[in-house]
Amino acid sequence: xxxxxxxxxxxxxxxxxxxxxxxxxxxxxxxxxxxxxxxxxxxxxxxxxxxxxxxxxxxxxxxxxxxxxxxxxxxxxxxxxxxxxxxxxxxxxxxxxxxxxxxxxxxxxxxxxxxxxxxxxxxxxxxxxxxxxxxxxxxxxxxxxxxxxxxxxxxxxxxxxxxxxxxxxxxxxxxxxxxxxxxxxxxxxxxxxxxxxxxxxx
Amino acid sequence: xxxxxxxxxxxxxxxxxxxxxxxxxxxxxxxxxxxxxxxxxxxxxxxxxxxxxxxxxxxxxxxxxxxxxxxxxxxxxxxxxxxxxxxxxxxxxxxxxxxxxxxxxxxxxxxxxxxxxxxxxxxxxxxxxxxxxxxxxxxxxxxxxxxxxxxxxxxxxxxxxxxxxxxxxxxxxxxxxxxxxxxxxxxxxxxxxxxxxxxxxx
Amino acid sequence: xxxxxxxxxxxxxxxxxxxxxxxxxxxxxxxxxxxxxxxxxxxxxxxxxxxxxxxxxxxxxxxxxxxxxxxxxxxxxxxxxxxxxxxxxxxxxxxxxxxxxxxxxxxxxxxxxxxxxxxxxxxxxxxxxxxxxxxxxxxxxxxxxxxxxxxxxxxxxxxxxxxxxxxxxxxxxxxxxxxxxxxxxxxxxxxxxxxxxxxxxx
Amino acid sequence: xxxxxxxxxxxxxxxxxxxxxxxxxxxxxxxxxxxxxxxxxxxxxxxxxxxxxxxxxxxxxxxxxxxxxxxxxxxxxxxxxxxxxxxxxxxxxxxxxxxxxxxxxxxxxxxxxxxxxxxxxxxxxxxxxxxxxxxxxxxxxxxxxxxxxxxxxxxxxxxxxxxxxxxxxxxxxxxxxxxxxxxxxxxxxxxxxxxxxxxxxx
DNA sequence: TTCTAATCGAGACGGTACGTCCCGTCTTGCC
DNA sequence: GGCAAGACGGGACGTACCGTCTCGATTAGAA
Numbered sequence: 061x062x063x064x065x066x067x068x069x070x071x072x073x074x075x076x077x078x079x080x081x082x083x084x085x086x087x088x089x090x091x092x093x094x095x096x097x098x099x100x101x102x103x104x105x106x107x108x109x110x111x112x113x114x115x116x117x118x119x120x121x122x123x124x125x126x127x128x129x130x131x132x133x134x135x136x137x138x139x140x141x142x143x144x145x146x147x148x149x150x151x152x153x154x155x156x157x158x159x160x161x162x163x164x165x166x167x168x169x170x171x172x173x174x175x176x177x178x179x180x181x182x183x184x185x186x187x188x189x190x191x192x193x194x195x196x197x198x199x200x201x202x203x204x205x206x207x208x209x210x211x212x213x214x215x216x217x218x219x220x221x222x223x224x225x226x227x228x229x230x231x232x233x234x235x236x237x238x239x240x241x242x243x244x245x246x247x248x249x250x251x252x253x254x255x256x257x258x259x260x261x262x
Numbered sequence: 263x264x265x266x267x268x269x270x271x272x273x274x275x276x277x278x279x280x281x282x283x284x285x286x287x288x289x290x291x292x293x294x295x296x297x298x299x300x301x302x303x304x305x306x307x308x309x310x311x312x313x314x315x316x317x318x319x320x321x322x323x324x325x326x327x328x329x330x331x332x333x334x335x336x337x338x339x340x341x342x343x344x345x346x347x348x349x350x351x352x353x354x355x356x357x358x359x360x361x362x363x364x365x366x367x368x369x370x371x372x373x374x375x376x377x378x379x380x381x382x383x384x385x386x387x388x389x390x391x392x393x394x395x396x397x398x399x400x401x402x403x404x405x406x407x408x409x410x411x412x413x414x415x416x417x418x419x420x421x422x423x424x425x426x427x428x429x430x431x432x433x434x435x436x437x438x439x440x441x442x443x444x445x446x447x448x449x450x451x452x453x454x455x456x457x458x459x460x461x462x463x464x
Numbered sequence: 465x466x467x468x469x470x471x472x473x474x475x476x477x478x479x480x481x482x483x484x485x486x487x488x489x490x491x492x493x494x495x496x497x498x499x500x501x502x503x504x505x506x507x508x509x510x511x512x513x514x515x516x517x518x519x520x521x522x523x524x525x526x527x528x529x530x531x532x533x534x535x536x537x538x539x540x541x542x543x544x545x546x547x548x549x550x551x552x553x554x555x556x557x558x559x560x561x562x563x564x565x566x567x568x569x570x571x572x573x574x575x576x577x578x579x580x581x582x583x584x585x586x587x588x589x590x591x592x593x594x595x596x597x598x599x600x601x602x603x604x605x606x607x608x609x610x611x612x613x614x615x616x617x618x619x620x621x622x623x624x625x626x627x628x629x630x631x632x633x634x635x636x637x638x639x640x641x642x643x644x645x646x647x648x649x650x651x652x653x654x655x656x657x658x659x660x661x662x663x664x665x666x
Numbered sequence: 667x668x669x670x671x672x673x674x675x676x677x678x679x680x681x682x683x684x685x686x687x688x689x690x691x692x693x694x695x696x697x698x699x700x701x702x703x704x705x706x707x708x709x710x711x712x713x714x715x716x717x718x719x720x721x722x723x724x725x726x727x728x729x730x731x732x733x734x735x736x737x738x739x740x741x742x743x744x745x746x747x748x749x750x751x752x753x754x755x756x757x758x759x760x761x762x763x764x765x766x767x768x769x770x771x772x773x774x775x776x777x778x779x780x781x782x783x784x785x786x787x788x789x790x791x792x793x794x795x796x797x798x799x800x801x802x803x804x805x806x807x808x809x810x811x812x813x814x815x816x817x818x819x820x821x822x823x824x825x826x827x828x829x830x831x832x833x834x835x836x837x838x839x840x841x842x843x844x845x846x847x848x849x850x851x852x853x854x855x856x857x858x859x860x861x862x863x864x865x866x867x868x
Numbered sequence: 869t870t871c872t873a874a875t876c877g878a879g880a881c882g883g884t885a886c887g888t889c890c891c892g893t894c895t896t897g898c899c
Numbered sequence: 900g901g902c903a904a905g906a907c908g909g910g911a912c913g914t915a916c917c918g919t920c921t922c923g924a925t926t927a928g929a930a
Contacts, residue, residue, distance in 0.1 A: 062906080069884090070878060070879045070920090070921060070922055071878065071879090071880080071921095071922080073881075074881070076880080076881075076904095077375070090374045091377065092373075092377055093373070093376075094296060094373070094374070095377070096449035097910085097911060097912090098911075098912075098913080099910085099911060099912085100911095102882090106882085107882070108880095108881065108882040108883055108884095109883090109912095109913080110880085110881080110882085110913095110914085110915090111880075111881065111882080113914085114336055114880070117913095118913085119912090125415065127338040127381040138301070140924065143877085163418065167306060167369070167372045167373040167376055168373045168376075169374035169375070170369045170372065170432065170433060171294075171295070171370045171372070171895045172296070172373075173369075174294065174366060174369055174370075175294055175296075175297070188434075195297075200278070212411060213445055216426070216442065216445050216449070216872090217881095218434075218444065219426040219427075219429045219434070219446075219448075220426050220432040220449055220453075223425035223426045223428065223433075224418070224421040224425045224430070225421075225428035226424050226425065226428075226429060227424070227425035227428060230372065230421075231372060231425075231428065232390075232421070233376070239459060240418065242459075242460070243418050243419065244380075244421075244459060246456045246457070247277060247418070247422055247453035247457045248319075248453060248456070249455050249456070249457045250452045250455060251449035251452050251453035251456075253423075253452060254449045254451070254452035254453075255445060256446045256447070256448045257441060257444075257445060260434075262895095273900090273901080274901075275901070275902080278901085298890080299889090299890060299891085300890080301889095301891090301892070301905095302888070304903090304904095308903080309902085309903070309906060310901095310902060310903040310905080311891095311892080311893090311903095311904090311905080312894085312902080312903085313901080313902065313903080314894085314900090314903095315892065315893075316901080317900095317927075319892090320891090320892075321892090439894080466739075469757070472904045473896095474894090474895060474896060474904060474905045474907090475895095475896080475905090476906070476928085477895075477896095477906065477907075480906080480907075486857050488907080492765075496777075496780065496781055497777070498777070498778070499781070501884080501885060501886090502885075502886070502887080503884085503885060503886085504828060504885095506908090508907085511907080511908070512888080512906095512907065512908045513886095513888090513908095513909090514887095514888085514889085514907080514908085514909090515906075515907065515908080517700045517887065517888080518906070518907090521887095523886090524889085529735060537708060546749075555784075561686035566688075567925060568780060570905090571773070571776045571777040571779075571780055571791040572777045572780075574697070574773045574777070574836065575700070575773040575774045575776070575777035575836060576700070576777075577773075578698065578770060578839070579698055579700075579701070585826075592838075592856075595799075597775075611684065617848045617849055620846065620849050620850065620853070622838075623830040623831050623833045623834040623838070624850075624853055626833070627829035627830045627832065627837075628822070628825040629825075630829065630832075630833060630837065631778055631828070631829035631832060631833075634776065635832065636824075636825070636861035637780070643863060644822065646863075646864065647819055647822050647828075647861060647863060648822065648825075648826075649862045650858045650860045650861070651822070651826055651857035651858070652857060653859050653860070654852070654856045654859060654860035655826075655853035655854060655856050655860075657856060658852045658853045658855070658856035659849060659853045660849075661845060661848075661851070662734075662848065676925090677874080677875085677928095678874095678875075679875070679876080679926085681877075682875085695875095697912090703916060703917090703918070704916075704918080705914085705915090705916070705917090708877090712877080713876085713877070714875095714876065714877045714878060714879080715877095715878090715879080715917095715918080716875085716876080716877085716878095716920085717875075717876065717877080719918065719919080720876095721873095722874075724917090724918075725918090776914080789912085800871095867927090
């Protein structure tokens, strides 16, 4: 009306945000991605649907955000041996796969990510990237130590390292028992050592 | 009007059944499981929706059935070496992952199977079982030949053998290049050889 | 699938249609147009919302239809005098204004019709037209009998004839008492007789 | 800190009040009552929604207020003849009906007033009352002059006098042409003269 | 001048209704 | 009985307003 300076409006209220996040995580764990309903989240959080859509443009981005929230990136590789580094990284990944809210959702996410570049990129940035760079570090250090051949196929190494754990937990839906990580770490170390293309220079 | 005896009704007409199967596969490949709509399948098949539900109790069981339909079980392991057997089995699995209608649906199925014991069992019977028994065969033969230690952890072997391919294709959504199978077969063979628990008898 | 002849699909089920109509009339009378909610109609009728929208494209067309439904067109003018004809027509209009379900909705409709050509036309066809042609008949017959001057302004006659009743019932929200129709009929007859433009031929 | 008495804060700022009024009138004319959105008014006025609700308790009371604002009450009846007085009053009413911001809102208000005693009373006080007392004056003066019978039904006179104009403009949504007021004034004068109950004393 | 309290713009909030879409079932009339 | 067509009840979707509430940042009137 007058020449008053604009003072800025309201921000999203943190208590509401966290109420939604909490409710969504509970619904997600209970129903899975496909059966998760925004109405149910709103109801459980005691919140209007609009409050959710003001923060996340869709079910997908909401769930995408929950992951970053719960996810703890793997620590740096610091052991003195390849097997030690592998064991550390796999421990971190196994913890991720076993997070109660996430274990039942990993497969849902892999499924949805196929059709949502947005979600796909989100997961890549949050989860995929950090793990990939740890694997690369770990391989480089092992090559430096002479534990792995310099000609190792780095792309294949990315597929070999964590896939057995994923298969056990997500695809076969079994649990990891004590000692399994030792076993897998040893096997992956041996596998990596063999991961050189026949035609590659030694 | 006459005293004619009731003669019983018709059976499901085969042409209708196969029209539905065809249409469903096309929709599945194009839309994925989540976005596949039964109305669309019926429309594409030129069929009433009731005709579908007369044959399958839900979207899930329909799709579950399509897999058995398309799926070709892996042949017996016949090579003279562990690497040879592995290469054969992985070739078969890679073909499965690359079936145009299935590649984009694998993750959807893994996701849905979590919450549907019916679907889960179906996949287990059709896909999981055959592959598992091939892996067991292959390991046994290799142990017999002395290529693998007798104390090898068979459960872990099931996780190690095909998971790298799955990770590459389904999780990372990349393609397999020529030579990759050789690489993975060699690595998995080396990994299997290391798959013995420290406390197990040699 | 085959060359089977198309047999045509399902039609709207009459019981559902009438359940909706009934529920809508009740809601309309209770809440008025603006506060009438499609969800409430569906709930009261024991019907899915889609069943409503399959029949009517909007709240507006639904309500528009209810009017035609309830409305009974005025009978032909058959009395031997102008006052007699007027009394007959006004009786019919008074009955319309007093229909329990409609009395409280007339104003709503006048309001909505302003912004909806569709509804406007609907009301015109169903209600306005019939009344207008009765007024024209009535005026013509009175002119024939010598009760009204030939130069009478027909357009103004349309405004004069029923407006007092509308004003009493809809605008002032009062009721008609016995004898009121006699009074208004006499006054309108006298008014019509005076409805000649100064510059018109006698 | 000190025992100082509270001193009170600011009052509603006049510039804000008038900015809202202006914006609301524009929105009202453009959208009508039903489609008028408080958010839009606030936006157009460059004002927070709270500033509106601090002054008016609802959309309805805001709009009710706008009418008093725009409305100019009819002048006293001063002509020497019934037709002259009628013509004066009808001219004023015709002007009201043709006020650009109001013409399209009259029907909306009649509709809303049904369900809002608050709005109903507001309109009665501002518009209905003044017009009703002018009509009563006018009738009394005409009876005094001998132009109308003393036994005239005053209640019916209120319905007869202005209803034709309302019908033409609001119900039929047509415009008044020059000469129409002369025509209606003459007809209403004749009608009023006939507005005596048969059983009433002369 | 200083204090103080209501007002201000902005917009988030809980809630209700909108009109659309799909699921799995039901209904109709032909074959 | 099976069949094509498609209506059905139910329930979730994402959007638009309502009238209220929350946030700092102005205003002024009273001391």
